[in-house]
Amino acid sequence: MPKFIDRAKIYVKGGDGGNGCVAFRREKFVPRGGPAGGDGGNGGSVILVADSGMHTLLDFKHKRHFKAERGRHGEGNKRTGKSGKDLIIKVPVGTIVKDAETGEIIGDLVRAGEKLVVAKGGKGGKGNAAFATPTRRAPDFAEPGEPGEERWIELELKLIADVGLVGFPNAGKSTLLSKITAAKPEIADYPFTTLRPILGVAKVDDFSFVVADIPGLIEGAHTGKGLGHEFLRHIERTKLLLHLIDLSDPSRNPEEAFEKINTELRLHSPELAEKPQIIVGTKIDALSERSKIEKTKAYFESKGYPFFAISAVTGEGLNKLMRFVAKKVKETKA
Numbered sequence: 001m002p003k004f005i006d007r008a009k010i011y012v013k014g015g016d017g018g019n020g021c022v023a024f025r026r027e028k029f030v031p032r033g034g035p036a037g038g039d040g041g042n043g044g045s046v047i048l049v050a051d052s053g054m055h056t057l058l059d060f061k062h063k064r065h066f067k068a069e070r071g072r073h074g075e076g077n078k079r080t081g082k083s084g085k086d087l088i089i090k091v092p093v094g095t096i097v098k099d100a101e102t103g104e105i106i107g108d109l110v111r112a113g114e115k116l117v118v119a120k121g122g123k124g125g126k127g128n129a130a131f132a133t134p135t136r137r138a139p140d141f142a143e144p145g146e147p148g149e150e151r152w153i154e155l156e157l158k159l160i161a162d163v164g165l166v167g168f169p170n171a172g173k174s175t176l177l178s179k180i181t182a183a184k185p186e187i188a189d190y191p192f193t194t195l196r197p198i199l200g201v202a203k204v205d206d207f208s209f210v211v212a213d214i215p216g217l218i219e220g221a222h223t224g225k226g227l228g229h230e231f232l233r234h235i236e237r238t239k240l241l242l243h244l245i246d247l248s249d250p251s252r253n254p255e256e257a258f259e260k261i262n263t264e265l266r267l268h269s270p271e272l273a274e275k276p277q278i279i280v281g282t283k284i285d286a287l288s289e290r291s292k293i294e295k296t297k298a299y300f301e302s303k304g305y306p307f308f309a310i311s312a313v314t315g316e317g318l319n320k321l322m323r324f325v326a327k328k329v330k331e332t333k334a
Helices: 173-180 228-235 254-268 291-302 318-333
Strands: 007-013 048-051 065-067 087-092 093-101 105-109 115-119 152-158 163-166 200-205 209-213 240-246 279-280 307-308
Touching: 007 115, 048 093, 048 105, 065 087, 105 115, 115 152, 163 173, 163 228, 173 200, 173 209, 173 240, 173 279, 173 318, 200 318, 209 318, 240 254, 240 318, 254 291, 279 291, 279 318, 291 307, 307 318
Parallel strands: 007 065, 048 087, 163 209, 163 240, 240 279, 279 307
Antiparallel strands: 007 152, 048 115, 093 105, 093 152, 200 209
């Protein structure tokens, strides 16, 4: 499995333009040959292209410098130099591009095939033939080519998913993802089993949507504790959140779990905390008192949140939950 890298800093430079040429016609029987220097070719540009086949910025960990081809110099006989080839760099769909010096967002590649020029090639210089006039018939000068743009840029990946899974470590996010999609996350009985965001495609009847699982959050995540804060950006694009709460956890009541996770979401991004949430009580197969389900359901519904109780192990409640989620995703897309 490739290592998940979601940030990179790279140097990009457009190709320099070719110099214009100083030349004069030297032909038999043409006693007064005029200027014949051709223009230089334009430099190639550096262009980012969003590729749906890429899911990480790992390619940029070891290669960080990218330069497009320079333009050829102009030649005699008014021959224009060949333009340099553009340099195409593939990046994952969902990549945000920033100027590393100013922090300004240059572009956001959210659709497969979308292109962004990050360093324009320099324009080729004009040859001396371009400067000939009725009063200046033999110009003996030409323009140099313009240098290509150069800059350091930062790439930041935000996954494109319809639904994001949030909750404390061991709330059952990875197990749920493995049951509703073809994704195969690692599942075990210890915190931070999920060490990187994982995407899966869920299908309900003929409707498909993408679900993202991020590492579990803990209190203080926004200050750097735990792992989840590093990956919260990956659920910023989601249409809605499934907030998973382990109903079998004796150390924390559902209301407390809900409030603490939402506090972390809010401190990371107020917009993220305002996304529609569906509350999912998990691990009901391990409950000794089933009355806790109805009590928890009543609490969250009184707050205006849809609530579903499930067991990803036995499958109880999954169909009902997924049909509701599919309906909500359709509504947000419409």
